[in-house]
Amino acid sequence: MKKLASWGLQTALGLLVVSFAAFAIITLMPVDPVEIAIRTWNLPATDETMAALRQDWGLDRPLISRYLRWGRDFLHGDWGRSFRTGEPVRTEFLHRLPLSLSIGIAGLCLALLLALPLGFAAVVKPGGVADRFSRLLSVFTQSTPVFATGLVLIWVFGVQLRWIRPFANDRASLVLAIALVALHSTAVLARVYRKGLQEAAIQPWFVTARAKGLSETQALWRHAHPSALYAVLAAVHSEAGWVIGSAAAMEILFGLPGISQFLVQSISMRDQMVLQAYVMVIALWMVSIDCLARLMMLRLEPRLP
Structure with missing residues (x-):
């Protein structure tokens, strides 16, 4: 407490x-x-x-x-009035915030769901398909900007295959935006999880677990997983900051009417109330993610700070 x-x-x-x-x-x-x-x-x-x-x-x-x-x-809920639209800033943000949050939260949750099995498979069989794929994915996402990947996907699915309508602000665009946000975080979190499992596997208590008759896979999941998950949750906070910029890029790229798109439209007008509200919303997003991660980390290990 x-x-x-x-x-x-x-x-x-x-x-x-x-x-x-x-x-x-x-x-x-x-x-x-x-x-x-x-x-x-x-x-x-x-x-x-x-x-x-x-x-x-x-x-x-x-x-x-x-x-x-x-x-x-x-x-008190009065965020001022936009110089550009003349509407209350809070009203504008409440109208657009659900879309931005859905991109960011869904992308981060999807990354966690994909990173854990990928990282676990990578450490169970070092040098295997999962390990090589996670390494390749990490190199690709670190070297390729997310908006460049998005442009390629728009060209493939929208122009060549005609499966989606580019800049249509529809469900397909939202799904692609979430997938691209999750792509980078999946690679980072999978490697963090893999390293956490590897470090736990050399600890004396892990050797003791193996000596009791557990297979390596069972010992990794029962005993090494909580320690590695702690490391993943610690990395979530830094990833939450990256998700902000990535989600903003996706809103612009796919024409999604979120708060980041509204911000870009307001910057040229020097709309001070919008800029200030955006800074505070982003700060509150970072605080919320940090609070959630800390609570989960304390649940895993109450003795740790």
């Missing part, structure tokens, strides 16, 4: 630092959001209109005052 309390305090302080740093950087960008809003919404560019918008958005206040106001409003 003390470990979780300490982690919670560190996480809260981390989120506070991230939120202020992002707010300061985004706010100090050399652009006037009022001028952007006037051009986008076709408002009269009068001094009265510009002054009213600045006062309404708190742009005439000091930076600290604006940050405190934004933080209070954010915690």
